[in-house]
Amino acid sequence: MASILDVHDVTVAYHHRPVLWDIDLTLTQPCVAGIVGPNGAGKSTLIKAILGLVPLASGQVQILGEPVSRQRRRIGYVPQRESVDWDFPVSVLDVVLMGTYGRLGWFRRPGSRERDQARRSLARVGLEGLEDRQIGHLSGGQQQRTFLARALVQEADIYFMDEPMAGVDAATEATIFSLLRELGEQGKTVLVVHHDLRTVTQYFDYLILLNTRLVAHGPTATTFTPAHLRTTYGGRLAVLDEAAEAVSAGERTP
Amino acid sequence: MMTYNDWIVLGGTSLIGANAGLIGTFAVLRRRALTGDALAHAALPGVCLAFLLVGARSLPFLLLGALATGVLGITIIAAVQHWTRIKADAAIGIVLSVFFGAGMVLSRLVQDRVSGGTAGLDSYILGKTAGMLREDLYLIGSIFVLCLCAVGLLYKEFKLHTFDHGFAQAQGWPVFRLDLLLMTLLALTVVVGLSTVGVVMIAALLIIPAATARFWTERLGVMLLLAIAVGEIMAVVGALISTRYAYMPAGPVIVLVGTFLFGLSSLFAPRRGLVARTLSERAFRQRLRLGTLTLEELEAENNR
Numbered sequence: 001m002a003s004i005l006d007v008h009d010v011t012v013a014y015h016h017r018p019v020l021w022d023i024d025l026t027l028t029q030p031c032v033a034g035i036v037g038p039n040g041a042g043k044s045t046l047i048k049a050i051l052g053l054v055p056l057a058s059g060q061v062q063i064l065g066e067p068v069s070r071q072r073r074r075i076g077y078v079p080q081r082e083s084v085d086w087d088f089p090v091s092v093l094d095v096v097l098m099g100t101y102g103r104l105g106w107f108r109r110p111g112s113r114e115r116d117q118a119r120r121s122l123a124r125v126g127l128e129g130l131e132d133r134q135i136g137h138l139s140g141g142q143q144q145r146t147f148l149a150r151a152l153v154q155e156a157d158i159y160f161m162d163e164p165m166a167g168v169d170a171a172t173e174a175t176i177f178s179l180l181r182e183l184g185e186q187g188k189t190v191l192v193v194h195h196d197l198r199t200v201t202q203y204f205d206y207l208i209l210l211n212t213r214l215v216a217h218g219p220t221a222t223t224f225t226p227a228h229l230r231t232t233y234g235g236r237l238a239v240l241d242e243a244a245e246a247v248s249a250g251e252r253t254p
Numbered sequence: 255m256m257t258y259n260d261w262i263v264l265g266g267t268s269l270i271g272a273n274a275g276l277i278g279t280f281a282v283l284r285r286r287a288l289t290g291d292a293l294a295h296a297a298l299p300g301v302c303l304a305f306l307l308v309g310a311r312s313l314p315f316l317l318l319g320a321l322a323t324g325v326l327g328i329t330i331i332a333a334v335q336h337w338t339r340i341k342a343d344a345a346i347g348i349v350l351s352v353f354f355g356a357g358m359v360l361s362r363l364v365q366d367r368v369s370g371g372t373a374g375l376d377s378y379i380l381g382k383t384a385g386m387l388r389e390d391l392y393l394i395g396s397i398f399v400l401c402l403c404a405v406g407l408l409y410k411e412f413k414l415h416t417f418d419h420g421f422a423q424a425q426g427w428p429v430f431r432l433d434l435l436l437m438t439l440l441a442l443t444v445v446v447g448l449s450t451v452g453v454v455m456i457a458a459l460l461i462i463p464a465a466t467a468r469f470w471t472e473r474l475g476v477m478l479l480l481a482i483a484v485g486e487i488m489a490v491v492g493a494l495i496s497t498r499y500a501y502m503p504a505g506p507v508i509v510l511v512g513t514f515l516f517g518l519s520s521l522f523a524p525r526r527g528l529v530a531r532t533l534s535e536r537a538f539r540q541r542l543r544l545g546t547l548t549l550e551e552l553e554a555e556n557n558r
Binding site for chain 2: 048051052053069072073075077079083084085088089090091094095098101102104106107108109110134150154160
C-alpha cells in the first residue's frame with residue numbers, strides 16, 4: 001500500500017540560506033500530527049514545500065502514492081490567517097464556497113448543492129447565522145473557523161493546517177480540537193503547525209519535531225521526550241522548562 | 255447640439271472608463287494598481303517609436319508600440335524584484351521614471367523629425383478626446399468585450415486567485431497563468447486608454463472607480479458593476495467638459511471628476527463612509543455613557 005505522505009530528501013533555501021535541510025518523512029498510517037519546533041524552524045515552509053507553494057531546492061514529495069500535482073482534490077489546506085486581506089469584498093459563505101472550486105473545475109459556478117455543503121460546514125465550526133457577513137467583521141477566531149470550514153468542504157483525505165490555533169480565543173481552540181479528533185476518527189490525516197508545547201500531548205497522536213532538519217518523528221507518546229525537545233529547541237531554557245512541565249503533565253494523564 | 259464625432263468620442267471614452275473600472279477593480283484588490291501606472295509610463299517610449307517608424311497617427315500601430323515597451327517595463331520590474339533585493343515600490347519607481355524619461359526624450363525627436371505629428375503625440379501625455387475615429391471605437395469596444403468575457407467566464411477563478419493566492423495554488427489552479435492573463439488584460443486596458451486619459455493620469459482611472467465602488471458594497475460582483483459605472487461616468491463627464499473648453503486636457507478633467515465622486519462616496523456612503531462611521535461611533539459612545547448597553551448585548555450584536 002502506498003504511504004499517505006512521503007517526503008524524500010527535501011531541501012528548501014531562500015537566497016542560499018537553508019530553511020529546510022534534507023527532510024525525509026514518511027507517514028504510513030492515518031494520524032493527527034503536530035509539527036513542532038522553534039520560530040524559524042521551517043514549520044510553515046514544510047507544509048508549503050509539501051503543497052508545492054515554495055520551490056524545492058532538491059527532493060520530492062508524494063501524497064498517497066502520486067506526485068502532489070495529481071492529488072490536489074484529496075488535499076485540504078488552511079493557510080495562515082494573516083496571509084489574506086480580510087477587507088476583501090466577500091462574505092463568509094463566499095470564502096467557504098472556495099473550498100468547492102477545485103471539485104467544480106474551470107468555469108462552473110457553485111450552485112445550491114455547494115451552498116448547502118458550505119452551510120453545513122459552517123455549522124460544524126459553530127458559525128451558523130454568519131453566512132452573509134463580510135469577513136472583515138469577524139473576530140480573529142471566527143476568521144480562523146471560516147478557513148477551517150473552507151477546508152472541510154474540500155472533503156479531503158489529508159489536511160494541512162498552518163498555525164490554526166495562533167491568536168484565537170478558547171472557544172475556537174476547543175472547536176479546532178474537537179474537529180481534529182473528528183477528522184482523526186474518520187481516518188483522515190491532518191498535519192498541523194503548532195507552537196504551544198503544553199497542548200501537544202492532548203491534541204496530537206503523532207509528532208514531527210523540526211528545526212531546519214527533521215529532529216524526530218513518531219507517535220507522540222515516544223517522541224515527546226525531554227531529550228528530543230532539547231535537541232529541537234537548543235538551549236532555550238524557558239521553552240525547555242515549559243516542555244518539561246508538559247512532558248510530566250503528559251505522563252500523569254493516563 | 256451633438257455631432258456624429260461627439261458621439262464617437264463619448265462612446266469611446268465611456269468604454270475606456272468602463273473597462274478601467276472592471277480591470278482596475280482586480281488590480282486594486284490584488285495590489286497591482288501601481289503596476290498599471292508603471293505600465294502606462296513605460297508605454298510612452300513605445301508610442302514615440304511607433305510614431306517615428308510610421309510617421310503618422312495610426313492607433314493600432316501606436317498601441318502595439320505602447321504594449322511592447324509597457325510589457326517590457328513590467329517585465330523589468332518583476333526581474334529587478336526577483337534578482338536583486340530591491341522592493342516592489344522602488345522597482346516600480348525606477349522603471350516608471352526611466353521609461354517616462356526615455357519617452358520624453360523620444361517625443362522631442364518626434365517633434366524634430368515628423369512634421370505636424372506632434373499634436374497627436376502630446377495627447378498621450380495628458381490625454382485628449384477629440385480626434386477619436388470610428389475604427390478606434392471598434393478597437394476599444396472589442397477590448398472591452400474581451401475583458402468582459404474573460405471576467406464573466408473566469409469570475410470564480412479570478413476571485414479566488416485575487417483573494418487567496420496560496421489556497422488557489424494548493425487547490426491546483428495555475429496561478430501564474432491566471433496572473434499573466436490578468437496582467438495582459440490590465441496592459442490592454444491601460445494601452446487603449448492612453449490616448450484619451452494620458453500616461454500620467456491613467457492610474458487614477460484604474461484606481462478611483464474601484465476605490466469609490468468599495469465604499470458602497472461588501473460584494474465583489476456588485477463592486478465590479480459599480481466600478482464599471484463610476485469609470486464610465488467619470489470618463490463621459492470629463493470628456494464632455496474637456497470638449498466644451500478646448501484648452502482643457504481630457505486626462506486631468508476626467509481624474510478631477512472621478513475624485514469628486516470618490517470624495518462624495520468617502521463622506522456619505524452608508525456604513526463605510528466617514529459621516530456614517532462618525533455617527534455610529536457617536537451613538538455607541540452615547541449608549542455607553544448612558545449605561546443602556548450591557549456587555550452581553552454588545553456581544554450578541556457583534557454576533558448577529
